[in-house]
Amino acid sequence: xxxxxxxxxxxxxxxxxxxxxxxxxxxxxxxxxxxxxxxxxxxxxxxxxxxxxxxxxxxxxxxxxxxxxxxxxxxxxxxxxxxxxxxxxxxxxxxxxxxxxxxxxxxxxxxxxxxxxxxxxxxxxxxxxxxxxxxxxxxxxxxxxxxxxxxxxxxxxxxxxxxxxxxxxxxxxxxxxxxxxxxxxxxxxxxxxxxxxxxxxxxxxxxxxxxxxxxxxxxxxxxxxxxxxxxxxxxxxxxxxxxxxxxx
Numbered sequence: 176x177x178x179x180x181x182x183x184x185x186x187x188x189x190x191x192x193x194x195x196x197x198x199x200x201x202x203x204x205x206x207x208x209x210x211x212x213x214x215x216x217x218x219x220x221x222x223x224x225x226x227x228x229x230x231x232x233x234x235x236x237x238x239x240x241x242x243x244x245x246x247x248x249x250x251x252x253x254x255x256x257x258x259x260x261x262x263x264x265x266x267x268x269x270x271x272x273x274x275x276x277x278x279x280x281x282x283x284x285x286x287x288x289x290x291x292x293x294x295x296x297x298x299x300x301x302x303x304x305x306x307x308x309x310x311x312x313x314x315x316x317x318x319x320x321x322x323x324x325x326x327x328x329x330x331x332x333x334x335x336x337x338x339x340x341x342x343x344x345x346x347x348x349x350x351x352x353x354x355x356x357x358x359x360x361x362x363x364x365x366x367x368x369x370x371x372x373x374x375x376x377x378x379x380x381x382x383x384x385x386x387x388x389x390x391x392x393x394x395x396x397x398x399x400x401x402x403x404x405x406x407x408x409x410x411x412x413x414x415x416x417x418x419x420x421x422x423x
Contacts, residue, residue, distance in 0.1 A: 348388025
């Protein structure tokens with residue numbers, strides 16, 4: 176009778192990622208405690224851009240259930256090769272010609288930054304008989320090279336009003352990538368500005384399906400974002416370690 180082999184010990188990659196997951200959850204819990212919030216209100220999104228599959232598998236094994244991708248083609252390669260049942264969110268800039276694929280791959284799009292992309296997602300979702308959650312991206316700080324709806328409250332409200340009646344894309348919140356600050360504490364003002372826009376939209380009867388979610392905060396500033404009301408934090412390096420070099 177053959178003696179069964181003992182289960183393999185967890186590898187170094189898994190142990191490193193699992194330790195980061197545990198640390199991130201402790202820090203999110205502490206930030207929620209400081210803000211008097213329920214930790215269950217905050218979703219940790221593993222931002223997997225240019226991260227190897229082994230690290231994503233390790234994060235999933237450690238309990239991360241939601242993953243974010245910035246590039247549709249990269250996600251298309253990863254999703255079939257990772258455990259079923261994970262929740263995939265698109266968190267990068269979306270081109271109109273990738274909207275159909277995004278509808279097929281993701282349950283949520285955090286980066287609806289213009290009317291054109293919203294309507295493209297709506298059309299493809301209707302054709303595929305699917306429903307998606309959507310976050311409206313706000314262009315905080317007006318930095319060149321970044322995208323989104325205007326941050327001025329009246330201009331923002333007018334710009335996004337046509338999206339209140341989308342049927343297949345349920346607009347549930349706002350997202351922003353604020354200008355980089357050397358001192359993370361200075362990000363607090365940007366997060367408060369996004370929260371103020373959220374509050375104005377939530378008070379508008381036209382946005383009756385709006386859940387008021389806030390997708391803000393990344394590796395360097397997610398704790399401050401949580402203190403200021405973030406419901407979704409997009410964490411890459413602090414979860415997975417440094418990214419792989421971009422492919423040639």
